[in-house]
Amino acid sequence: MSVLGKWRIVDLPGYEDDYADIVEPAYILFEDGRGEFAFECITGAFADGATRGSDCAAIVFDWIGNDEMDAVCGSGSAEVEADGSLxxxxxxxxxxxxxxxxxxxLTSSIPC
Incomplete structure (x- = not known):
């Protein structure tokens, strides 16, 4: 299963249950060679994420963004697990x- 697509962040282990969704629903998005994420007051974007393996089941990336309106940067990684979670x-x-x-x-195809 590929990491490509939009993922809903459902848990930040070690943080309070509602921490991730303080500003908006928390998510991470991987597209072909780029992506973005948002949780709590942190937003980030990245380009040239490196996938590992032919099925793109894992990715490592460097990102730039904001944390409570302060510039911040860093790195990240993600891997699809056997249960389908990321x-x-x-x-x-x-x-x-x-x-x-x-x-x-999961997105709806029914127009609002």
Whole structure:
């Protein structure tokens, strides 16, 4: 299973249950060679993410973004698990290492 697509961050182990969704629903998105994420007051974007393996089941990336309106950068990694979840970690340069668990973001095809 590929990491490509939008994933809903459902858990940040070690943090309070509602921490991730303070500003908006927490997510991480992987597209062909780029992506973005948002959780709590942190947003980030990346380009040239490196996938490992022919099925793109894992990725490592460097990112730039904001944390409470302060510029921040770091690195991250994620891997699709056997149960279909995505597990990874987002690391801020000289800062926190935040683990996450995500599930595929299910979108509706019904117009609103």
């Amino acid at each position: 597990r990874g970690e987002i690391r801020a340069h000289r800062g926190d290492e935040i683990p996450f668990i995500a599930r595929r973001w």
